[in-house]
Structure formats: C-alpha cells, structure tokens
Amino acid sequence: MTLVAQPQSMHFDAPLALQSGASIRDYDLAYETYGTLNAERSNAVLVCHALNASHHVAGVYEGQARSEGWWDSMIGPGKPVDTDRFFVIGVNNLGSCFGSTGPMHRNPDTGRTYGADFPVVTVEDWVDAQARLVDALGIDTLAAVMGGSLGGMQALSWTLQYPQRVRHAAVIASAPNLNAENIAFNEVARRAIVTDPDFHGGHFYAHGVVPRRGLRIARMIGHITYLSDNVMNDKFGRELRNAVGTVAGGAYRYTTQDIEFQIESYLRYQGDKFSEYFDANTYLLITRALDYFDPARRVDGNLTRALAAAAARFLVVSFSTDWRFSPARSREMVKALLENRRQVSYAEIDAPHGHDAFLLEDPRYLSLVRAWFDRIAAEFGA
Amino acid sequence: MTLVAQPQSMHFDAPLALQSGASIRDYDLAYETYGTLNAERSNAVLVCHALNASHHVAGVYEGQARSEGWWDSMIGPGKPVDTDRFFVIGVNNLGSCFGSTGPMHRNPDTGRTYGADFPVVTVEDWVDAQARLVDALGIDTLAAVMGGSLGGMQALSWTLQYPQRVRHAAVIASAPNLNAENIAFNEVARRAIVTDPDFHGGHFYAHGVVPRRGLRIARMIGHITYLSDNVMNDKFGRELRNAVGTVAGGAYRYTTQDIEFQIESYLRYQGDKFSEYFDANTYLLITRALDYFDPARRVDGNLTRALAAAAARFLVVSFSTDWRFSPARSREMVKALLENRRQVSYAEIDAPHGHDAFLLEDPRYLSLVRAWFDRIAAEFGA
Numbered sequence A, B: 001m002t003l004v005a006q007p008q009s010m011h012f013d014a015p016l017a018l019q020s021g022a023s024i025r026d027y028d029l030a031y032e033t034y035g036t037l038n039a040e041r042s043n044a045v046l047v048c049h050a051l052n053a054s055h056h057v058a059g060v061y062e063g064q065a066r067s068e069g070w071w072d073s074m075i076g077p078g079k080p081v082d083t084d085r086f087f088v089i090g091v092n093n094l095g096s097c098f099g100s101t102g103p104m105h106r107n108p109d110t111g112r113t114y115g116a117d118f119p120v121v122t123v124e125d126w127v128d129a130q131a132r133l134v135d136a137l138g139i140d141t142l143a144a145v146m147g148g149s150l151g152g153m154q155a156l157s158w159t160l161q162y163p164q165r166v167r168h169a170a171v172i173a174s175a176p177n178l179n180a181e182n183i184a185f186n187e188v189a190r191r192a193i194v195t196d197p198d199f200h201g202g203h204f205y206a207h208g209v210v211p212r213r214g215l216r217i218a219r220m221i222g223h224i225t226y227l228s229d230n231v232m233n234d235k236f237g238r239e240l241r242n243a244v245g246t247v248a249g250g251a252y253r254y255t256t257q258d259i260e261f262q263i264e265s266y267l268r269y270q271g272d273k274f275s276e277y278f279d280a281n282t283y284l285l286i287t288r289a290l291d292y293f294d295p296a297r298r299v300d301g302n303l304t305r306a307l308a309a310a311a312a313r314f315l316v317v318s319f320s321t322d323w324r325f326s327p328a329r330s331r332e333m334v335k336a337l338l339e340n341r342r343q344v345s346y347a348e349i350d351a352p353h354g355h356d357a358f359l360l361e362d363p364r365y366l367s368l369v370r371a372w373f374d375r376i377a378a379e380f381g382a
Helices: A123-136 A150-161 A180-194 A197-202 A212-226 A229-235 A262-277 A280-292 A295-299 A303-309 A327-339 A354-359 A363-379 B123-136 B150-161 B180-194 B197-202 B212-226 B229-235 B262-277 B280-292 B303-309 B327-339 B354-359 B363-379
Strands: A008-012 A027-034 A044-048 A087-091 A144-148 A168-172 A313-319 A344-349 B008-012 B027-034 B044-048 B087-091 B144-148 B168-172 B313-319 B344-349
Touching: A008 A123, A027 A123, A044 A123, A044 A150, A087 A123, A123 A150, A123 A280, A144 A150, A150 A168, A150 A280, A150 A295, A150 A303, A168 A363, A180 A197, A180 A212, A180 A280, A180 B212, A180 B229, A180 B262, A197 A212, A197 A280, A212 A262, A212 A280, A212 A354, A212 B180, A229 B180, A262 B180, A295 A303, A303 A327, A313 A327, A313 A354, A313 A363, A327 A344, A344 A363, B008 B123, B027 B123, B044 B123, B044 B150, B087 B123, B123 B150, B123 B280, B144 B150, B150 B168, B150 B280, B150 B303, B168 B363, B180 B197, B180 B212, B180 B280, B197 B212, B197 B280, B212 B262, B212 B280, B212 B354, B229 B354, B303 B327, B313 B327, B313 B354, B313 B363, B327 B344, B344 B363
Parallel strands: A044 A087, A044 A144, A144 A168, A168 A313, A313 A344, B044 B087, B044 B144, B144 B168, B168 B313, B313 B344
Antiparallel strands: A008 A027, A027 A087, B008 B027, B027 B087
C-alpha cells in the first residue's frame, strides 16, 4: 500500500534562544508525520535530516509520481521503521530551504529578507526547535530518534540535551565531530559560494540572481566526498563521453574546457541540478552546523565525559567505504558510550557506496535496523 | 657548499607534433643543469616536474635567499642524487607558467597571446619536447629519468617512448593513470576556474584581469588532496583561529563567512598565494595532461602489455597515506613490470604526509633513493 505524505507546518511565536547568543522568533517548522500516535504516546520516532534533505522522509505526495521521501526505503508500512507500529515525524530544520523558516524568508525584526542575516544555527539549536515541535504534538518521550550523517549528530545531541525524553537513538554514518579534512571540504565549498559575484554578501535575493556557479562547485565537491573511490571507478572509471576515432574505447577529443570523461558529465549534471533548487545561504548555515558540532568540546575533548549524560540505548552504524564519516569515527562513539556503561549495538556494514550507503537499500543494513526497531516495538507491545 | 642555480632557455624553431594532431613551433624551454656531464656523456639525470613546479629543481639563485629548488632535499652536492657525480637536468614543461612557452605567450600563428588557444599538451608531448632538449645538450642516453606524481608519469613514459635512451627510471608517488576520483577533483578545480567571470573563456590577459577566485578554489581543493587526513588533524585539527570567551580552547564566534578554524585560514592563505602567480590556462592544461595519461589505453587497458616496451631498470616508490596516488596504484606498475621480467625496486614508505611526502625529507625515503643512485653511479665508475 502506498503511503501518502501530507506536508504540514507549525508556527512558533516565542523566541528560541540559540547557542550563538542570538535568538529567532516567529518561525515555522515544516514537518510530516506517518502512522498513528498510540494512546500512551509511546511510539513516536523522530527522523533528523542531513544537508540536502527535508521533512519529506517517507511516502509520496498525492498525484505526484516519483516524489518518494528521502528515506522511503527505511520508513513506511512494513518497512524497517514500520509506520504501522510507529508514529514517525520528519521535520525540516531551521535555516533550510525546504519549507521551514530560512534565509529566503522575511526577518520580522527588519521586514527584509534574512539572507546572510539569518542567525547561525547549530545542531543543538535544531534539537531545541525539534523538541518544541515534539511538545506541540503532545509527545513527552520519543521511542527513538534517528538520523544519518548530520542527522546522526542530531540524534546523538538529543540524547545529551534531552536524555530523559529519548529511549533509543540510531546514529548512522555519523561522527562525534568533523575532522580537519571535513571542515576543509566544507570551507572550499563555502568559498566557492561566497566568492561568486552573484552572492552579493548573501543578499542576492534583492538582486534577482542566484550564485549558481558557487553552488555548482559546492555540490560537485560534495558528490565526490559522498561516494567511494571504488564506486566511482565502477560507475565511471575512465570512460569517455563522446569519444571519436578508432582507438578501443574511443579516442580523446583533447579539450581542457569541454567534457571528456563520463565522470565530468555526471558531476556537472549534479551541480547544475542542485544549483536550481538549493539556497546558497542554507548551504553555508548547514555546513557550519556540521563544523560546529562537537559535544566533547566543553569537556576538553573527552568524548566519554561528553556522552555521560546520555541515557538512551543506541544503535550505531557505519559503512566500510565511507571516508567522510569513517567507521573509526563511529567506533569512537561506541567506545565512549560503552565506557559510560550504555547499551550500544554497533554494526559496520561492508558496502562499496561510501557515505551515500546510508541512504541506499542494502539488505543487511535494512534488516539490522528492522531488528532493532522490532525490539523497540516489543517494549510497548506493538 | 651552496649550489648556485642558473636558469637557461633554449629555443626550438621546428614544429613539435603533438598527440592531439596539432603542433607547436617557435617555442622555448626553460631549464637548469647541475653538475658536469662526463666525457662519456653517461651521467645525465633528467628530473620531471609535477603540477606546481618548474625547471628550478635544486640549488638557489645568486643573491636570492630562500630560493631553493623544489627538490633541493633530493638533488645537490652530496645529496641522494649527487650532483658531484651526476649531471642533472631540470626542465619546465610546455604550457607551464614558469619560463617555457605557455598560454601567456605570443602565438606565432596569430600574433596574439595564446590564452585558451594554447594546444592541449600531454605527458607524451612533454617527453618528446624533453627529448629534443636532451638531444640539443648532446646526450644520447640518460643514466636516469625521475619524477614524482605527474613527474613520475613522465619518467614512466620516457621508458616507453624512448626505451633505448633511458637506463633507469624512478617513478615516485605516481600512477599508471588517474582514477575517476582524481579526474573528478581535477574537473571541479577546472570548473571553478572556467566559470570565474574573470576567465573570459581563457582570454583574460586581454582584459587585464586574472580569474583569481577560480584559482583559489582550485588550489584549496588541491591542497586537501595532497595532504593526508592524519597530517591535517595533527597540524590543524579543530583548532580555532581567533577564539573568544571562556570555553577551553576558545568559544566559537558563530560565523558562516569569516574564518573560524585554523584549517580554513591555512587553505585561504594557500589559495591566495597560488592565485598570485599561477596561470589559469596552465592549470587547465596540466590537469588535463594528468587526466589523459594512460599508456594502457591503446592496448585495451592491459598495463602489462603497455609496459612491455620499457627496457629501463625501475625504482618505484609510494607513500602509505597518499590517497591521491595510492600505493595500490604503484603496485599495479610494479606487477606489470615484473610480468615483463623487468628489474624493479619497490618501496612503500610509511609516512603520514599524504601525497606531499614525495617532496619532504623522510630519511628512509632519501636514503633508499641515495642507494639506488649509488648503484647507478657505480655503473659508470663515478
């Protein structure tokens, strides 16, 4: 049976205090829910999204073909996170460009579009905003919070900010902070955007332009880091796009500016597509939230101490070829949780797809998440 | 004793036929030599350079402090490649921006600056041009040709294009071709340059501008890929540049456009510096030469067949944390050479510095290159 999704929006008048010291008021959060909240309100699962995703986690929109949610392989009726048993909530984060209040919206303090004046938001801020939404939905305690990549950071942060409100947390393809190389890739992408003449210091909306050049470069860099070396070689290798001549595999065209290899064509296409819909200020905000997340920071980098507050039971999953959020980073979290005598299931999935693997339909991955959620469902008798 | 280097230039009138089918005429090659050619003309070593280097391989320029050549740790009096015994030649490749004819020079066919009309040059073309220079220096057979990275590709190509003129070849931190991920990084860098409004289709010289934004991004991407994850974490980690407040290690400033982390400061500095001196068209040409190199291409990708022509004795060196030209790629070359019953010494150096390691002073690395060159010197009784 097809799950039909219905986007919703909730308005929040009261200011939300942010980590930076600033606050944001009069904002909306876009969200979707799937399944039914049980009478005990004990079967809610919150799903947190990563850079290029939204509240549209599962199902399709009425009458819109190919509108599947970004984690539709994971969430739905009969799926690993079974919406026949769980009440699943997807929420778009503040600062995003898919429905919640973001840089392209009106700043109530000035009456003008936020642009670069949108406050810097952190993983902790997102979790606070999500907690308000969960409150408004009448839910005290989440059966689980889950997310991959940046979404996994939010899941982890929930267990630290609201330890009594999260019974389980699934932290997938994530890390306890970004390392220098990850920050470096984010910074290059940001520089490409910020130095695009069409960026206008982040106030490009008023100029009727979009810094597409920068967004394209940012997305191309992102794509390279989401994939593994192996999967790129398998998918593209050194294959040419429009080879001419008589050499096996086609002869080179000898060009520095035109496309020669298939991988170039693929990257340009991904960059073009992304630049059509993604907001440049959102890109800056979300990559900064990634950079800033570091729960061990306030305790001298001691992750074990940082995770002492967590009371949830954890599922941590990593993927062997993910070089952006490597298994070693997941193992750091597992070690710190175990040192705090927390209950942790850890799986390292041997998958060729790099960081992207967390979004793909790997049967071992899906079945282990299913088993973990089956045990959660059993706790409340579903 | 300080080795004083003296840049020289040689003019070539006759057209050089290029792989693309085009040709180039009336060009200059900048070069330097160190040491003395022996009476038998048997002690010449040609050093090939990579992306951001030149003919200035060793020594310093008269009266110019800190003007050491890019491989000065390797080459000089008493050094691993001992200029008291060897006659070492450094040459700047065609299309570069350090003295040899390149895109910033006058096209004799049009009278205008080449710009984007500079012909696409390949590793094979560079080797052909180098062979002419070697001819003009009165050298029939090279005792050795050596290079790292793209320079290693040239060394390998020498053994295939001129098998009887190369007795030994040192192929360091290199690969028999680029994989898809490497091409992808090159392509993003090129797109950043080409889509910079100041690029003007490659004819920016006439506009009195330089596509600095694109060059900066290109260099930042390059730098990330030259370093290892480990060395980045050791050098920069998550250290802040100008932290404020009372948190240990400093509090965040919460900014999306300004520098927050030291790694960002470092990358921006490297990008700025590079954009001051490197030519944008040269960047395109050199990265394309990297992309195109693939000696196995004409023999259905069979590297063993491709390397059958080589008659030299080889030294192949790789570095454990080099993820741009990984040890696995060096081992492919070693395997193919051994299958052709060629003599190969292979060393995999455990070094934390990533691809950059081939330029650094690792004692094990330098001493094994020294031992290899000592054996070569013994062959001609030096």
